[in-house]
Amino acid sequence: DARVTQTPRHKVTEMGQEVTMRCQPILGHNTVFWYRQTMMQGLELLAYFRNRAPLDDSGMPKDRFSAEMPDATLATLKIQPSEPRDSAVYFCASGPRLARYNEQFFGPGTRLTVL
């Protein structure tokens, strides 16, 4: 069945290391969103793309975070250098090309722990 996939599912790293998270949107979906979820802040939108073009990354700390979509089947979120405050669950979501109501479907998430 059609699902958003994310890798890795879990990542433990040390402060200062580079972290790359990957997302494969549902085939045929043309919008991709990156969210971060923490107990304190809830779900926060970091960045999103439509037809592979970045539309909004205002929720993302620009100095250390970057998001790209090198092709229609792959979106990446990179943190360099990582910090303990980046520890969170990072979700990717995708939306259908002909979404009339802007529905989004979430992947399983990447649980990131920065020591």
Add this chain to the structure above:
Amino acid sequence: QKEVEQNSGPLSVPEGAIASLNCTYSDRGSQSFFWYRQYSGKSPELIMFIYSNGDKEDGRFTAQLNKASQYVSLLIRDSQPSDSATYLCAASDSWGKLQFGAGTQVVVTP
């Protein structure tokens, strides 16, 4: 600052009863509204969306929207222990961006 507000709960509901969840939003330009269910340690799962004033029913779930009052609700009829989860309300702007509330934790007690 666009906001979506929900009571954090926990909302304790006896099995078989109706769970009523409420949500308010601040952006009058919001186009459509979503309810996601999130089990502990899992990702949000879309259960319903609504875009017109009134009620929308899907199985045991009914979403209600009142744009004049900027209010969205979700009713869960015949609540089951498997309905125990956090329910996230979200509002979409015209660009397709979702603003999420903090979520309401629902606990269905046998």
